[in-house]
Amino acid sequence: MDFRALPSGPITLSNVTVPAHLLDQTGDLVRTDLHIADGVITDQPGQSIDMGRAMVLPCFTDMHTHLDKGHIWPRASNPDGSFMGALTTVRADHANWSAQDLRPRIEFALKSAYAHGTRAIRTHLDSIPPQPQITWPLFAELRDEWRGRIDLQGVCLIGCDSFSEDGDFRVTADLVAEHGGVLGMVTYPVPDLKDRLLGFFRLAEARNLHADFHVDETMDPTSETLRLIAETVLETGFAAPVTVGHCCSLSTQDEARALDTLDLVAKAGINVVSLPMCNLYLQDRGHGTPRGRGVTLVHEMRDRGIPVSFASDNTRDPFYAYGDLDMLEVMRQATRIAHLDHSRTDWVDAFIAMPTDTCGFTKQTFAKGDPADLVIFKAREWTELFARPQSDRIVLRAGAQIDRTLPDYSELDHLWGSL
Numbered sequence: 104m105d106f107r108a109l110p111s112g113p114i115t116l117s118n119v120t121v122p123a124h125l126l127d128q129t130g131d132l133v134r135t136d137l138h139i140a141d142g143v144i145t146d147q148p149g150q151s152i153d154m155g156r157a158m159v160l161p162c163f164t165d166m167h168t169h170l171d172k173g174h175i176w177p178r179a180s181n182p183d184g185s186f187m188g189a190l191t192t193v194r195a196d197h198a199n200w201s202a203q204d205l206r207p208r209i210e211f212a213l214k215s216a217y218a219h220g221t222r223a224i225r226t227h228l229d230s231i232p233p234q235p236q237i238t239w240p241l242f243a244e245l246r247d248e249w250r251g252r253i254d255l256q257g258v259c260l261i262g263c264d265s266f267s268e269d270g271d272f273r274v275t276a277d278l279v280a281e282h283g284g285v286l287g288m289v290t291y292p293v294p295d296l297k298d299r300l301l302g303f304f305r306l307a308e309a310r311n312l313h314a315d316f317h318v319d320e321t322m323d324p325t326s327e328t329l330r331l332i333a334e335t336v337l338e339t340g341f342a343a344p345v346t347v348g349h350c351c352s353l354s355t356q357d358e359a360r361a362l363d364t365l366d367l368v369a370k371a372g373i374n375v376v377s378l379p380m381c382n383l384y385l386q387d388r389g390h391g392t393p394r395g396r397g398v399t400l401v402h403e404m405r406d407r408g409i410p411v412s413f414a415s416d417n418t419r420d421p422f423y424a425y426g427d428l429d430m431l432e433v434m435r436q437a438t439r440i441a442h443l444d445h446s447r448t449d450w451v452d453a454f455i456a457m458p459t460d461t462c463g464f465t466k467q468t469f470a471k472g473d474p475a476d477l478v479i480f481k482a483r484e485w486t487e488l489f490a491r492p493q494s495d496r497i498v499l500r501a502g503a504q505i506d507r508t509l510p511d512y513s514e515l516d517h518l519w520g521s522l
Contacts, residue, residue, distance in 0.1 A: 108504065109152065109497065109499075109504050110150060110152070111503070112140075112149065112150060113138075113139065113140035113141075113145075113147070113148075113149025113150065114138075114139050114140075114149040114150045114151075114152055114502075115136050115137070115138050115139075115148045115149050115150065115151045115152065116136065116137040116138075116139065116152060116154050116157075116159065116479070117136045117151050117152060117153055117154060118134060118136070118153050118154050118155060118156055119134065119135060119136065119137055119154045119156065119157055119158070119159045119479075120132050120133070120134055120156050120157065120158045120159070120483055120484075121133060121135055121137075121158070121159050121160070121469065122160075122448070122449075122451045123448065124448060124449040124451060124452065125160075125161070125451065125455075125468065125469055126469060130448065131448045131485075132158075132484065132485070134156060136148075136151075137159060137469065137477075139475040139499075139502045140502070141502070142474060142475055142501035142502040142503070143471075143472055143473060143474055143475055143501075143502065144469055144470060144471055144472065144473045144474075144475055145471060145472075146471050154479070155483075156483040157479050157480060157481055157482070157483070158479070158480045158482050158483065158487075158488055159477055159478070159479050159480075160220075160451065160455065160477070160478050160480075161455050161467040161468060161469070161476060161477060161478075162220050162221060162222035162455075162467055162476040162477065162478055162498070162500070163219075163220055163221045163222065163223075163430035163431075163454055163455060163478070164221070164222065164223040164224075164412075164430075164454075164455060164458040164459045164462065164464055164467075165216060165221050165223070165224045165225070165414050165415050165428060165430055165433075165458070166223075166224075166225045166346075166376055166412055166414050166458035166461060166462050167225060167227070167348050167376045167378060167412075167414035167415070167416055168212075168224055168225065168226045168227070168414065168415050168416065168417075168418070168428065169226060169227050169260075169416065169417050169418070169420065169422070170208075170209045170212050170213070170224070170226040170228075171200065171205055171208075171209065171226070171227075171228050171229055171238055172193060172229070172417055172418075172420040172421075172422065173208050173209065173211070173212045173417070173418045173419060173420060173428075174208045174211055174212065174418065174419045174420065174515055175193075175196055175199075175208070175419070175420050175421070176419045176420055176421070176424055177515075177518075177519045178196070178199070178518070178519050179192050179193065179195070179196040179420070179421055180192070180421065180424070181421040181422075181424065183388075183389070184384070184385070184388050184389075184424075185385065185388055185389055186320070186321070186385045186386075186388075186422075188421065189385065189420075189421035189422040190421075192421040193229075193420065193421050193422070197229065197231075197234060200229075200234060200237065200238070201237065202237055202240075202241045204518060205237070205238060205241055206241060206245070207514065207515060207517075207518065208515065208518070209241075209242075209245055210245070211510050211514060211515060212418060212428055213245070213249055213252075213253055214509070214510045215427050215428050215429070215509055215510060216253060216428035216429075216430075217252055217253055217505070218498070218505070218506075218507045218508065218509050219427065219428065219429040219430065219431065219496075219498075219507075220430065220431070220478035220496065220498045221253060221428065221430055222252075222253060222254065222467065222476050222500070223253065223254040223255075223256075223458075223459065223462065223464040223465075224253055224254070224255055224256070224428075225255075225256040225257075225258060225285070225315075225458075225462050226242075226255065226256070226257055226258065227257075227258045227259075227260040227287055227315075227317075228242060228257050228258065228259060228260060228284075229260050229261075230259035230260055230261055230275050230279075231261055231265060232271045232274075232275070235259065235274075235275050235278050236278075239257065239278050239279070239282050239284070242255070242257050242282065243282050252500070254464055254465070256283075256284065256285065256462055256464070257279070257282060257284040257285065258279075258284060258285040258286070258287035258315045259275050259276075259278075259279045259284060259285075259286060259287050259288075260287050260288070260289065260317070261275070261287075261288055261289070262288070262289045262291070263288055263289060263290050263291060263293060263296060263299050264291075264293055266288060266299045266302065266303060267302075268302030268303075268305065268306060272306070273306065276306045276307070276310055276312070277310070279310075279312060280310040280311075280312060284312070285312060285313045285314070285315045286303065286306065286307045286310070286312040286313070286314050286315070287314070287315040287316065287317075288303055288316055288317075289316070289317040289318075289320075290316050290317070290318050290319070290328035290331075290332065291319075291321075291326065291328060292325070292326055292327070292328060296328060296331060297331060297335065300331065300332060300335045301335065301339065304335065304336075304339050304341045307341070307343065308341060308342075308343070311343070312343065313343050313344045313345070313346070313463075314341070314343065314344070314345045314346070315345075315346040315347075315348070316328075316332060316345075316346070316347045316348065317348050317349055318332065318347040318348060318349055318350050319349060319350050319351055319352040319353070320348075320349040320351055320382070320385075320386075321351055321352055321386075322351055322352060322354070322355050322386050322387055322395050322397065323352055323355070324352055324355040324356040324357070325352075326352040327352070327356075327364065329347055329350050329352075329353070329364060329368065330364040330367060332345070332347060332371075332373070333364065333367035333368045333370070333371040333373060334367060334371075336371040336372075336373065337367070337370060337371050344374060344461065344463075345371070345372070345373045345374065346373070346374040346375070346376060346461055347368075347373055347374070347375055347376075348375070348376045348377075348378060348414075349377075349378055349382060349399065350375060350377075350399040350400075351382055351386055351397045351398075351399060353365075353399050353400045354395060354396070354397070354398065354399060354400060355395065361400060361403075362400075362403060365400065365403055365404060365407055365409065366407065368404070368407075368409055369404075369407040369408055369409050373409070374409075374410045374411075374412070374457075374461040375399070375401075375404055375409055375410065375411050375412070376411075376412045376413070376414050376458070376461070377398060377399050377401050377411060377412070377413050377414075377437070377441070378413070378414055378415075378416035379396070379397070379398045379413065379433075379436060379437045379440040379441055380415070380416065380423060380425070380426060380432075380433065380436050380437075380440075381416035381417050381422055381423040382396070382397030382398060382399075383396055383397055383398070383436075383440055384422075384423050384424065384425075385397070385422065385423075396440055396441075398440050398441045401441050401443075401453075402441075402442075402446060405447065410457050410460070410461060411453050411457060412453050412454070412457040412458040412461060413433050413434070413437045413453050413454055414430075414433065414458065415428050415429075415430065415433055427509075430454055431478075431480075431488075431492075431493055431496075432492070433454065434451075434454050434489075435488075435489045437453075437454075438450070438485075438489060439489075444485070455467065456468075474500075474501055474502075475499055475500075475501060475502035476499065476500050476501065477498070477499045478496055478497070478498055478499075479496060479497040479498075479499070480493045480496050481493070481495055481496070
């Protein structure tokens with residue numbers, strides 16, 4: 104097979120490998136044919152191309168990113184690799200976050216994600232005043248400009264200690280609602296967190312907004328804000344979708360306590376997104392060789408029917424020095440870090456269907472009539488897929504092969520001045 108180009112017009116990708124789960128079949132990987140015409144999946148054969156068992160997946164959804172922080176590392180590196188080092192460095196860099204600074208960095212990230220095969224992104228946007236009035240209008244412009252290439256969804260981000268139901272956050276909540284976003288907050292143990300959560304849910308419910316929290320991003324086993332969120336959702340009957348990210352402290356808690364918390368999370372219908380690359384970078388740092396991975400209890404969550412997704416999180420900023428918004432890299436690293444291999448055969452859902460459903464993006468499957476938004480890899484088995492970066496992958500959008508040229512880092516040099 105010539106992996107450099109596919110013909111236009113109705114085609115049949117014959118002899119491809121796909122996860123059986125995505126075809127509603129049992130087992131792991133199966134071989135099949137995919138028919139494409141007029142930009143969609145069809146049941147009518149076209150010009151047949153033998154793909155040599157190449158693996159095909161639907162395009163990815165990356166449901167937890169920080170596009171506004173992305174690529175500031177050259178001017179705002181983490182001094183010691185710690186969580187507090189990241190937090191203080193980003194807060195200091197906020198002074199640079201004009202629309203003229205944000206736009207090229209966000210566009211650089213979007214161009215990278217698009218080239219790698221991502222079709223939808225949810226991003227958290229730092230929203231401590233006066234930043235919301237700068238970031239959210241620009242985000243709305245970019246969402247319109249990128250429509251049809253990457254669907255974008257924004258989430259406001261503040262620390263729970265900055266929350267006030269009658270203060271600045273009410274204005275931010277109105278701004279989020281105006282731009283069709285999601286209400287978000289970072290939770291950590293503060294004495295009145297329950298009252299803050301109740302106020303947060305009242306603001307979200309009044310505006311018909313979904314909720315998305317950064318939760319227990321620490322290895323401290325006493326941090327149990329996830330448990331309080333689940334209890335509050337059950338107590339209030341908050342009906343809109345709730346997502347929690349990170350949940351690292353579950354991995355260090357007494358097992359019985361952690362699993363009891365997960366029972367509450369399942370009962371409350373909460374969605375979870377795990378961020379293994381960033382958590383591996385930040386957690387358990389500073390004491391010699393790290394002992395903990397920082398990844399949350401994803402297997403135990405799935406065993407309870409809790410929807411679990413994986414995502415990129417930060418990219419070349421103080422919270423994570425690396426990354427390129429490549430969901431295959433996330434998939435490969437999550438498999439290694441969280442031991443997704445040798446378990447269930449439907450983990451692929453956590454990178455495609457689960458995040459799509461959680462965020463409410465348009466579904467992407469292999470069903471007749473679905474857009475032919477596909478990523479084709481020159482790999483025939485999972486071990487081949489995860490062994491290499493798959494830099495020669497093909498990305499189809501509406502059945503047409505896209506230009507996968509990645510942006511050059513020099514495009515951002517003008518932001519760093521004389522650094």
